[in-house]
Amino acid sequence: MSAVPAGELPHGLLTAARQHRAGTDLPGRVDGETWLRALPRLVDEALDRWSLRVDRGEPLRHGLTALVVPVTRPRGDPGVLKIGWPHEESDTEHLALRAWHGRGAVQLLAADPPSGALLLERLDAGRDLTIGSVQGTSEALGGLLSRLDRPAPPWAPPLSGQLVRIRDQAQRAATDAALAHRFPRRLLQQAASLAADLAGEEGLDARLVHTDLHQANVLWRAQPGEWAAIDPKTVAGDPHWAVAPAMWNRWDDALAAADLRSHLTSRLELVCGAGGLDPDRARAMTIVRLADNALWSVRHGRDDVADEITRSVAIIKAMQRG
Structure with a gap:
């Protein structure tokens, strides 16, 4: 019997993974349902490979594309085994973690890229930045942006290529009459123009x-007492591109604020202040990313597309100057 049988897989992971389609960018990509069937075997193989034992005192955890199993390493010290669904964004995760070598990010202990298995240090999974003040959590994110900043390695996909794609898709969407009543055309045109300008920048x-x-x-690293980033999705680009996720997460907090625009502007300025970034440049890149998020939801027929569009429009409007 598997150390983590199919019947013990978290329900949230099952729901999320079953929506994943097989990628076409490389041979061997599988859909989420196929990956779920293989997951217990992949866990067992990784446990054997690195002589690990499942730590039954801690719960299984998961994201949208990975199972995280608390484990004990051969000498008794704790770790976590992460098995990810194979997709383009996860291909370079082990390379990014090696590049950071624990500076501002979770420490990679071992990796088996063909199986999507990573052995990581165990951080405090119960302590993240989803609680706490806007000032404190935003400044922590900005500080991590600064710590993670380093020259781009040759394996990282270029941001300029993404921006060309976003420009073209936003331009087409701006002429789509069926989309016009769902997403303001002027915001699509603005995103296309910004993407074009950014893509042409040297360096x-x-x-x-x-x-x-x-x-x-x-997550919190108890020793020496600091925050560490997990689950990297990386590009060779500009750190200002990384500010946007701080705007669309903790969305209930944003909606509860007395003034949504002021709340989001404050978040952005706090992140930028702590990270040594230019708020105007971060606003421009955030506008582009939010338009792209909304269009992605439309193209993929997401169940939450209406909410995604509403959130994206609200953030884009909050990012306008003046």
Whole structure:
């Protein structure tokens, strides 16, 4: 019997993974349902490979694309085994973690890229930035952006290429009459124009950027007492590109604020202040990313597309100057 049988897999992971489609970018990609069937075997193989034991005193955890199993290493020290669904954004996770070597990010202890298995240090999974003051959590995110900043390695996909794609898709969407009543055309045109300007900048692809750095992707490292980023999705780009996730996460807090625009502006300025970034440049990149998020939801027929569009429009409007 598997150490983590199919019947023990978290319900949230089952729900999320079953929505994942097989990628077409490389041979061997599988859909989420196929990956779930293989998951117990992948866990067992990783446990054997690194001589690990499941730590039954801690619960299984998960994200949208990975199972996280608390484990005990051969000498008795704790770790976590992460088995991820194979997709394009996860391909470079082990490379990014090796590049950071624990500076501002979770420490990678071992990796088996073909199986999507990572052995990581165990952080405090019960302590992240989804609670706490806007000032404190935003400044912590900004501080991590600064710590993670380093020259882009050759394996990181270039941000300029993404911006060209976003420009083209936003331009097409701006002429789509069926979309016009769901997403303001002027905001699509603005996003296309900003993406075009940014994509043409010399030196845009110079830095290694964690593009999914948000409040739930930061955990506490008890020794020496500091925050560390997890689950990197990386590009060779500009650190300002990484500010946007801090805007769309903890959305209930934003909605509860007396003034949504002021709340989001404050978040952005706090992140930028702590990270040594230019707020105007962060606003421009946030506008582009939010438009892209909304269009992605439309293209993929997401059940929450209406909420995604509403949130994206609200954030884009809050990012306008003046």
